[in-house]
Amino acid sequence: MSENYLSFEKVKKSFGAVPVVSQTTLSFARGSLIVFLGPSGCGKTTLMRMVGGLDRPSSGTIRLDGEAVAGPDRRRGMVFQSYSSFPWLTVEGNIAFGMRYRNDLSDAQRQERIGHYLKLIGLEEFRHSYPNRISGGMRQRVAIARSLAAGSDVLLMDEPFGALDALTRERLQVQLRAIQSSEEKTIIFVTHDVEEAVFLADRIILFSARPATVLRDIDVTALLGSERQLETRENEAFFKLRNDILHLIRTVTGSS
Template identity: 40%
Template structure:
């Protein structure tokens, strides 16, 4: 059975300024343990799609199913990693990670501290377990964010540009780390990114979206051998995938940029 099924999914935001059709006719099936990247220009509905899967937004059309059941709200089987780490500044690293378990019913909260520490260690922050977010670098905060999502042991990990705020080197390191966690725990991952390299490096398939309304333009399988490491990025095959993805999103990205320049221009006028 597929882990995730999207059938003719559509979402329209209704507002005072009019309606925005954010997603239309989205169809996608994701197998258990698959790593899928969502790639597309700003405003194509990537975050919206992730929120629908998380159960934090309600679809306007179609069906979102997880393990054969219709999604009706958030659940402990799914964790979301947002772009902003959103840590609680008054809590230490380990207590921020514990927060990932505190939403659970009381009966499922045994060994809170031990489980939190296990994930703190996994993301390489054991020496910082008792530090507070204000004492951490951006990359370290993002690791805490990842640990907080993993501690709940979700089957489905939904990640919205989790590494966007990081410098290029830390970002590459986090990607390698994420893959090793994924390979060990075999979770299903939906990973939103604007980076072509990140999409190719991480994924089994890249879902390329187009906008107005947000739709799936093409699904590109990435047949690079695993495990992948830094050398993977230097192969000709990697460059080929990257080039192909760029050819798919180039026109969209340019249109989006032109539009935002036009809007910016009309605002300043």
């Protein structure tokens, strides 16, 4: 497995005279789930947007599988905090919309992929429902399936569960780990929630307040293993890692 599948090479970003991201050099393996963790407004979302090609670095280069990122393409799909389903399309139609530029697929292959991802996200019985008839958690699952159906190799997720209630959020965190494992996708997940970060991540990149500077690069899998269930939150290693990160954040920010 290449450890340089996704890499940041001396990447910096400023908006005008305002520095947003300090010089950053990182590399990630294919198929890993990376969490960008840091305070609100620190610049972690800007880093993710640069991976998606929506923003350009002021200096430095981001590479995906050896190729410099120059703009958006279907290899990198995005899921935002807002429920990004198209209200005029059914669940099935939303997933199909992700394949609108897939000229390499026959009609039969499109239908097969729709069925596969409906089953993967557990919404087969809702395939003909419109987004206003399903829950927020379901709509986020549809957004994930739409990106996967498009053929995205990298899924970029900007606090996608932030607007959900606690129980739905926990269930989707478990499902995301399962989806990531079965699909072998590389995921960058942005959050400021420490417990969510520890539960989801293979690696946590902990950033300072703006301009984003890497404070720690934490190998969570080495500490917790790769299998995560709701019970993982109750074990001693989970509590220790969460508390260590919270202590570090409080120390750096000066919070009591």
